[in-house]
Amino acid sequence: MDTVNCVNRGRGAMKKLSTIMLLPDGLQDTLPPDAEAEAQTTSRLLETFASFGYQRVAPPLAEFEGTFLEGPGAAVGAKTFRMVDPLSQEMLCVRPDITPQIARIAESCLSNLARPLRLSYAGHILRGSGTQLYPERQFSQVGVELIGDSSLxxxxxxILLAHEALSSLGVADISIDLTIPTLVPIICRDLGLGEIETSEVRRVLDRKDTGSLKEMDVPGRELFESLMLAAGPANTAIEKIGALNLPNEAGRHVALLEDLVNQLRAFAPSMALTVDPGEFRGVEYHTGVAFNVFSRGARGELCGGxxxxxxxxxxxxxxTxxxxxLQGVIPNDPEPSRIYIPFGGDAEKARQLxxxxxxxxxxxxxxxSERAEAVRLGCxxxxxxxEPQLLDG
Amino acid sequence: MPQTESLVLAVPAGRILTQALPLLQRAGINPEPDFSTDNSRKLRFQTNVDGLNIVRVRSFDVATFVAFGGAQLGFVGADVLMEFDYPELYAPLDLGIGRCRLSIAEPKKMSADDDPSRWSHIRVATKYPRVTRAHFSARGVQAECIKLNGAMELAPALGMCQRIVDLVSSGKTLKANGLVEVEQIADITTRLIANRTALKTLSQELNTWIERFREAVNGS
Structure with a gap:
């Protein structure tokens, strides 16, 4: 690392620039041209959402901790970045997720607005800790919420909006994975499994850990094995899950999923669709069908909802x-042309350009050499x- | 042969490799000859299947290569999966090879009058600090881990700690170093793992391969 000595202004003491310029783990600067690319992507996504009637809201960066520990935010509680509010002495957290904030807005300030309520948002979130796979702690999220509606x-x-928003950015090989996070808990309940067994079954199914499932001594093990093996392209998966003839509530969830697959197929016949009945990714707040959007070449999902x-x-x-x-799988826009106007140039001409x-x-x-200067400044x-002249090289 | 677009299978160098080769062959994968010779410096090998390459890496790194999407499929011990617990990994198949156990061992002369139920804080040399800590904390024992990458068996003899947590297959290495197995943490076999994103976006191809490996395992 470069170590540049500089004067620390306050005391005039010499300090190594490299040490005072370090950022905390998991936080980083976004530089040109990435910062502009991200801003453009964000605004194009928001435009797509707006064109479908979603209205933008912008919640604050930090809120009382309670907002995130109740309702849909409970699932992210353990990862929050907390601090004490110097004003109220209450515990605050920097938002680890924006969805709980939109939920709060919909239930408070916008509770009188007509349903279904369509809201969109874009903003940064902060997590208390990163993981080995994702060491970052600050992330940018853009999304929508459709509130006050329970229809198919x-x-x-x-789901179609997520697909359209991503394809319009030029993301290739989009694949949508449908899950029913509620299905396995319902089956476990019907089989009379306890809390610990249920969470173990869910973990094992979530990780598709056949080896561990085989060693487990739980009722319905063959059923869970069949569910695990059913995951894959939507048509075959639905067939395999349907063949299990799940009773009552579990059966109704499966029927709903089948309807959803059929409708999505009708609207977008060429959309790549997979079904994974056992997956839940540790997210506890989903109460029906959930989905993740993947693209070949991206690490992890591009979108979840x-x-x-x-x-x-x-x-x-x-x-979200x-x-x-997403930024890694969007085709780069060509670098915009930058033109150098030498000192004392015609201001009006520049304005026209x-x-x-x-x-x-x-x-x-x-x-x-004005030409050398233009090259030096990246024009x-x-x-x-x-008139504009192209610079060589 | 199913056509696949540039898939990478990561397999561990060393002990498991000899057992993995017949399995690969039964699944219809024949790596280039260099693959099975130890003296090749190559790390990436072609196979008879178009677009399917094999990389040979350290066993702990197989999980990391697959989790980060460098490889889409991998062969890895359940011990490594327990230690890393990457959410991006699926383990859809038990390959039934590399059978051994993850165990706690201590010097023979100490085990005679040692009462594990009275431990409250112990020091352990291991390659598996996470599994070790989790195992002991479930019993209310605080385990201080010395992370080593090999030759754990030396640590008690040289006075670094009294216990080790390591893979045991025949028990010969333990015996040769005056150690005895006092408790088994888990049974270990090698698993077929898949990258989560790859399994979602290349569902058909990867499921075909998983199925072929399943047939190869059942046919043995």
């Missing part, structure tokens, strides 16, 4: 797009003899 049409709308209940019982669904994962979409970089002093063109 709502599920379809939200599904059905949940608000604190007061209102039904909702929605999704994980911008850090900007209006046409050029990005002008003004020289702040004359130099011996693609120079304004010479009254």
């Amino acid at each position: 049409a709502g599920d379809v709308e939200v 599904g059905r949940y209940c608000l604190y007061g019982g209102e039904k909702a669904t929605g999704f 797009i994980y911008m850090e994962s 900007r209006r046409k979409g050029w990005r002008t970089v003004a020289g702040l002093q004359s130099t011996d 693609t063109h120079i304004f010479e003899n009254g």
